[in-house]
Amino acid sequence: MNAALFESQLTPLRTGIHTFLGLPLEVKPRPASGVVLGAPFDGGVIHRPGARLGPWSLRAATLGMGRLPMPLRLQRPEEELREAVGGGWVDGGNLPTLPFGIPEALQAVEEGVAAWGPARTLLLGGDHLMTLGALRAQARRHGPLGLLMLDAHQDAAGEGPWGTPLHHGSWLRRALEEGLLEGRRVLLVGLRAPRFDRTELDFLARRGARLWTPGDLRDPHLQGQLLGDIGRVGQGPAYVSLDLDALDPSVCPAVAEPVPGGLALREIHPLLHALGAWRDPWVGADIMELSPTLPGAEDTARVAAHLALHLMA
Numbered sequence: 001m002n003a004a005l006f007e008s009q010l011t012p013l014r015t016g017i018h019t020f021l022g023l024p025l026e027v028k029p030r031p032a033s034g035v036v037l038g039a040p041f042d043g044g045v046i047h048r049p050g051a052r053l054g055p056w057s058l059r060a061a062t063l064g065m066g067r068l069p070m071p072l073r074l075q076r077p078e079e080e081l082r083e084a085v086g087g088g089w090v091d092g093g094n095l096p097t098l099p100f101g102i103p104e105a106l107q108a109v110e111e112g113v114a115a116w117g118p119a120r121t122l123l124l125g126g127d128h129l130m131t132l133g134a135l136r137a138q139a140r141r142h143g144p145l146g147l148l149m150l151d152a153h154q155d156a157a158g159e160g161p162w163g164t165p166l167h168h169g170s171w172l173r174r175a176l177e178e179g180l181l182e183g184r185r186v187l188l189v190g191l192r193a194p195r196f197d198r199t200e201l202d203f204l205a206r207r208g209a210r211l212w213t214p215g216d217l218r219d220p221h222l223q224g225q226l227l228g229d230i231g232r233v234g235q236g237p238a239y240v241s242l243d244l245d246a247l248d249p250s251v252c253p254a255v256a257e258p259v260p261g262g263l264a265l266r267e268i269h270p271l272l273h274a275l276g277a278w279r280d281p282w283v284g285a286d287i288m289e290l291s292p293t294l295p296g297a298e299d300t301a302r303v304a305a306h307l308a309l310h311l312m313a
């Protein structure tokens, strides 16, 4: 085993301090190919809070995990893999999202992500509203982005009953209205939540977004279309957002709004591996909604950590 990688495993055991995947901790922005940033905020959650503690839980779940997902280990030489997974990446710690104010938290995420530019960013949630802050920073740098979003919900609510357009069920509408995303390069996979309002779906359809339910994903006749849709997302700078509620609650129960009938890991892996065909790698990504205060947190965090590895590979 490579000495530096071994050290990354040994250090957390000796110090009791563990970074994401054992990456070097660098809380001050410096040149890096990628940075992992925690967004410890859940003030945008409507029903079951707890995601503000997600970054700690996600980092702990990577303890001793290694960085080489098996499909890659079989496909590529070892030297190439060290570069592919975590090579040049650092853990930038958590962003200063004070738990009391939504605009301030969004600003902290936006400024934190921007400060690390041009590094690629992997945000650890935190509730899904925090994605909006990262998109603002990345769109300011790269222009309107493509988006692959895995989620049980469409997150495109208007002000509706809550009287605010800023919560974890509304951020996608806001991002489209702000021009951060190119509508025809937005792809939502895993949708199945029984929401109240048809206008959310109509809004997304008008913008050109593609909407996939778990049933669509499993239809063998639609596989070519799915790959086409994923390819279109990556025709320009793109962002990948993973809401853990896209997975079935039997696999990821510790999320704010679990919805039965969700995706299996084996259905998500091919989607993430398909990103390898994009002309350029994603500029930003996130893993959101892990709520360590809810039952099943450790198992949910473990799944999230493995998803991160496939996302980064």
Ligand SMILES: [Mn+2]
Pocket: 128, 151, 152, 153, 155, 168, 243
């Ligand atoms: Mn979501």
